[in-house]
Amino acid sequence: MSTPTVETHSAALDAVEAGSSDLISVTFRIRRFNPEEHPDPVWVDYQLLMDPKERVLDALNKIKWEQDGTLTYRRSCAHGICGSDAMRINGRNRLACKTLIKDVNPEKPITIEAIKGLAVLKDLIVDMDPFFQAYKDVMPFLITSGNEPTRERLQSQADRERFDDTTKCILCAACTSSCPVFWNDGQYFGPAAIVNAHRFIFDSRDEGGEQRLEILNDREGVWRCRTTFNCSEACPRGIEVTKAIQEVKRALVTRRF
Amino acid sequence: MSTDTNDLVVPSLQAHTGKGLGTGNPADAFVVEPARARTRKTPRRTRTNFEMLAWLFMRLSGVVLVVLVLGHLLINLMLDGGVSRVSFAFVAGRWASPFWQGWDLLMLWLAMLHGANGMRTVINDYAEKDATRLWLKGLLGVATVFTVLLGTLVIFTFDPNI
Amino acid sequence: MQIHQYDTVIVGAGGAGMRAAIESTQRSRTAVLTKLYPTRSHTGAAQGGMCAALANVEEDNWEWHTFDTVKGGDYLVDQDAAEIMCKEAIDAVLDLEKMGLPFSRTDQGRIDQRRFGGHSRNHGEAPVRRSCYAADRTGHMILQTLFQNCVKHGVEFFNEFYVLDLLINEGRTAGVVAYELATGEIHVFQAKAVVFASGGTGKMFKVTSNAHTLTGDGQAVALRRGLPLEDMEFFQFHPTGIWRMGILLTEGARGEGGILRNKDGERFMERYAPVMKDLASRDVCSRAIYSEIRAGRGCGPDGDHVYLDLTHLPPEQLDAKLPDITEFARTYLGIEPYTDPIPIQPTAHYAMGGIPTNVEGEVLKNNTEIVPGLYAAGEVACVSVHGANRLGTNSLLDINVFGRRAGIAAAEYSDKHDFVPLPENPGALVEALVEGLRESTGTESVAKIRQELQESMDANVSVYRTGKTLQQAVEDVAALKERFKNVSIADKGSRYNTDLLEAVELGNLLDLAEVLVVSALAREESRGGHYREDFPTRDDVKFMQHTMAYREVAEDGTTSIRLDYKPVVQTRYQPMERKY
Amino acid sequence: MPAGTLYRGREGMWSWVAHRVTGVLIFFFLFAHVLDTALVRVSPEAYDSVIATYKIPLVNLMEYGLVAAILFHALNGLRVVAVDFWAKGPKYQKQMLWTVVGVWVVLMAGSFYPVLEHTLRTWFGG
Ligand SMILES: Cc1cc2nc3c(=O)[nH]c(=O)nc-3n(C[C@H](O)[C@H](O)[C@H](O)COP(=O)(O)OP(=O)(O)OC[C@H]3O[C@@H](n4cnc5c(N)ncnc54)[C@H](O)[C@@H]3O)c2cc1C
Ligand code: HEM
C-alpha cells in the first residue's frame, strides 16, 4: 500500500508546488451602477497586480479591499458551491470564484458585468426574486402519496443515476440569465426552473411528475426553449442543461418518464 | 461585443466619489434593462397542448419541407438552365400533372404554416408590449390566411389557356 | 425603522435554520431572517456525509456511535446530548430521505454508507461504515432538500436581512433587530421565540474551509447581550484543506481509501494511529501532519504541506464517489488527481463552541438557567455534542437533530406564551452601530485589520498552541480591537452597502477572537482540538469542564472577558486515554 | 444595445441566430413568391414579366442568397430535430453544426453555377 508516489510527479504538480510569484498586471473593466449616485451605469477600469492562478473573485476582493470599497457584489463560499457570484466575465456567464484569471486572457482588459435579464440593483447585484419565483412555480419538492414507509424508500442505483445530473444545481442563475429567450421575455420559466423540475420528474420516488409536466406545458414553459445551448455552456456545475430540457420535452410528448 | 469599450471608460479615481458621475461620459447614456418580471400571477396555465402541438408541427413540417422545398429549388433554379427557363409555359407544363399540383399545394401549406408559426415565436420573443404583440400577431394571421388561400386558389383554378 | 411581529423568528437559513423552520412553520407564524439567500448557506459546502447507525451495510448501533462521539470529543462531550443525537440520527437521516434527499444507494437500493474518521465498530475495534452520503455533495443535497421543503411548506424568508441585535426584556426574549441589505433600513422583529442558527466563525482564520460570510454574527450578538459562550477555545482544524487555499477535501476521500503521505511517500499515519490510520479523528491527523512538517518531512520546496494520495483508487470510483473534490483539484490547482497526489494542509474548519444550550435547544444564561424564548442550534450553538473535537459527519447530524428540536420547542413555546413588550427604542443599538461606522472619519481599513487578525490567529492559535503564542494573540487582538474603533468605510450609501457590513462582521470576529484566545490561554491542558505544547496532556482533574466566557462591561465602558466553568455531563463513559 | 453588454454565446447561440434570421427571411420571400406566382391567374404576360425580374443578375444573385438561407435553415433545422429527438443530440450538437456547415458549403459550391448560370451567361456570354 505504501508505495511512494513522489517519483511520479507530473510537471503540473511541480509547477503548483514551486508556486508562481510572477505577478502580472491585469486590468479589470467593471460595469458599475449605483442609482443612488447616478441613474446610469458606467465602465470603470481597475489596475491590479495578480497571480494569474488566482480567481476573478480574488481580484474583486482585492479591488474592494484595497482600491474601492464601494464595489458591490455577492459572494460567500469562494469555491463554486453556493451560487452567489454568477456574473458576466468577458461576455460570458461564469462564477467569479471558479474562474481563474489565466483562463480569461489577462492580456486584455477583463470585462465584468452583471448577469443579463434580471434587473440590476447595484454594480454586480441583480434582483433574484423573479428567478426564485420561477423555481418555486415548478413545485421543486418530492411529492408522494400514501403512507410514509417506516424505513427509507428504496431506489436502485440506476434509478438514482437517472436524475443525478440535475441534483447538482446550485441555483446560481448563470443558465437562465444566459438564455436569449429569457432576456427577451422574463416570463419564460428559464432553464434553471426546468432543471429543478427534471430533478423530480425523473426521480423514481416522486409522484408529482404529471403536475410538473403540465406546468411546463405552459406557453412560458419548455416549448419556449430554442436549444441555443447558452445554458449548458454557462452552467458552472457542468449540468447538461439542454439535455435535461430535451428530456422534459420528450416526456411531455410521450408522457413517459 | 465586449471587446471594444475603450472610449467608454472613466478612470477609477473619478468613480463613486459620492458626488455622482455626471461626467458627460457616453456610457452615462446606458440604461439597465430590467426584464419583464415574473409575477405572482404567473404561470398562467394554458391547459391545452397548443404549444406542444405547434412545436411538434415545426419539427415534422420541417422534415417534410426539406424534401419539398429542396426538390422545388432543384427543379426551378438548378436543373437544365435554372431560372432562365422558368416561364408561364413551364408552370403550365408542371401543373398539368396532379402530382406537381399536390406537391406545390402541400409545400405551400406546410411552408406557410411553418413560417407563420415561426414568426409567431419571433413576435412573442421580441414584442415588448402586449398591445404590440397582439397587433403584430393579428397582422401575421391575416397575411398568412390570405396567402394560403390565394396560393391554393391559384393552384386549383390554374387555367393554362388564359 | 419598520416593526414586524411573528410568533417565531429564526435567524439563519442554513441546515439548522431551515430544519427548524420546517417544524416551526407548521406550528406557528414563523419568519426566517437570513443574510444570504438560503441556498447560499455554508451547509451546502459540506461534502462527506452524515452519520447514523442505520446498519444498512454492516452491523452497527447507536450506542457505538455515541461512544465514538464521546471519545472523539475527548470526553468533554455532554453524554446525555450525544446519546440523544446518536439515537435520533437514524430518524434524522430517514426523514431527510423521505423529504426527497437523493442519497447514494447500495445494491439493494438502501441508503449507502461509508467509512469516516473516528467512527468505529464496537468501541474502537475497526472502522465502520456509518456515514450516509450523496457522493461528495451531502451538504449540498441537505441544503437543497431542506430549502425545497421550506418552499413546500411556504416558509416566509427575509433574504439578505442581517440580524445585528437581540432584544431581551424582563429577562425574556422580545425579538431581534435586523439590517436590510437592499435598502439599509432597520427592521425590528418582535417575536415570542427566537432561534439562532447563524453558523460558524471560521473567517477569523486565514486558511479556512469556511465561507467569507461565516463571521459568527449570532455568537457575537449573544455575547454583547450578556450571554455566555461555551468552549470557544476548541476550534477544529481539518487535516485536508487544499494547500494555501483552505478549500476542503472531504474526509470521505480517506473513507474511500485515500492516504496521507509525506515527502518520502510514507503513509505516516501508520505511526500515529496504528488501528484507524488515515481515519483517525481530525485533531490527531492534523497534529500528525504538522509533526511531519516540523520534522522536515513536508513536501514541496518549502516543506510546508503533505499529500492526499488518491492515485491508487480507480478513476471510476473517484468519479462516482468524489466528483466535486477531484474537480476542485483540477480547477484550483490544475493537477489531475487520477495521477497526482494533492498538496494539502490543515485548514480551520469548525467551531465546537458557541452559544450554550440544553438538549431542547434552549439558550443558557449561566450554568443552570435558561433565557425563556431563546433557542440556538447548529454550529452557532454548543449543546455540547462535539466536546473538544467534532467527529466528521456529526455536524450535519447536529444541525438536523437539534435544528428540528429547537424548531419544535420554539414553536411550542410561542404557542403558550405572549409577546414580551419591546424595550424602549429597540433599534437604538443597531442604529448607533451603523451610523457610527457610516460617519466615522477614521483612518483604519477593515481589510487590513481583518488580514492582521487572520494572520495572527493562523500563527498563534492554530493546531499547536503555547502560552507564549496565545499571549501574543491576546495582545494582537486587543490592539486590533483598539484600531477597529478608528475604522472607516468607503461606501456611505444605504443601498446594498456590503462595505458597511464587512465592517460589522469584522467587529464580530474581533469580539469572538478575543473570547477564543482568552479561553484558550486559561485552559492549561491538551484536549481534542486544543493542543498546548506547554501542557501536552489532558488534565481531567482541573479541566474536565466546559469553559463559559462572559463579556463584562466596566463602569468606564471598557470590556473584558470573564471565564467560568461548567461541569460535563457524564452518563456511561468514563474518561480513558484516547488512542486510534 | 450598449457596447460590451452583448452576450458572447457560442456555436449553439449563433446557429440559432442564423436559423432565426434565415427563417424570417424565407418567410418574407415566400409571401412575395406566392403573390408573384398568383399572377399566373392574371395573364401569362404578367407572370412572365415578373419572372423576367428574377432573371436580372442582381435578383439572380439574391436568389443565390435565398438558396443559401434555405439550405442553411433546412440543414440546421434537421440538426435541431436531432437535438430534440435523439438522446445523444445535445451531446453532439457542435459536431452536428460543423457537419451542417460543411454540407452547406459543399452544396453552395455545387449550386453556384446552376443557380447563377443565367447571370454568368449574361455577363460572360457562352
Ligand atoms: C467545507 C465544509 C465541509 C463540511 N463537511 C461536513 C461533513 O461532511 N459532515 C458534517 O457533518 N459536517 C460538515 N461540515 C460542517 C457543517 O457543514 C456545518 O457545521 C453546518 O453545515 C453548519 O450549519 P448551520 O446551519 O449551523 O450554519 P450555516 O449553514 O453556515 O448557515 C448559517 C446561516 O445563518 C445565516 N446568518 C449568518 N449570520 C446571520 C445574521 N447576522 N443575520 C441573519 N442571518 C445570518 C446565513 O445566511 C446562513 O443562512 C463541513 C463544513 C465545511 C465548511
Ligand atoms: C426546408 C426545410 C425546413 C426545415 C427543416 C425547417 C426546420 C425548422 C425548425 C426545426 C424550426 C424550429 C426551430 C426551433 O424551434 O428552435 C424552424 C423554425 C422556423 N422556420 Fe423553418 N424549416 C424549414 C423551412 C422553412 C421555411 C420554408 C420557412 C419560411 C416560410 C421557415 C421559417 C421558419 C421560421 C420563421 C422559424 C422560426 C425561427 C425561430 O423561432 O427562431 N422554415 N424551422
Ligand code: SF4
Ligand atoms: S443549472 Fe447550472 S447554471 Fe443553472 S442555476 Fe443550476 S447550477 Fe446554475
Ligand code: F3S
Ligand atoms: S439557453 Fe435557453 S433556449 Fe434553451 S437551450 Fe438553454 S434554455
Ligand code: FES
Ligand atoms: S462564492 Fe460561492 S459560488 Fe462563488
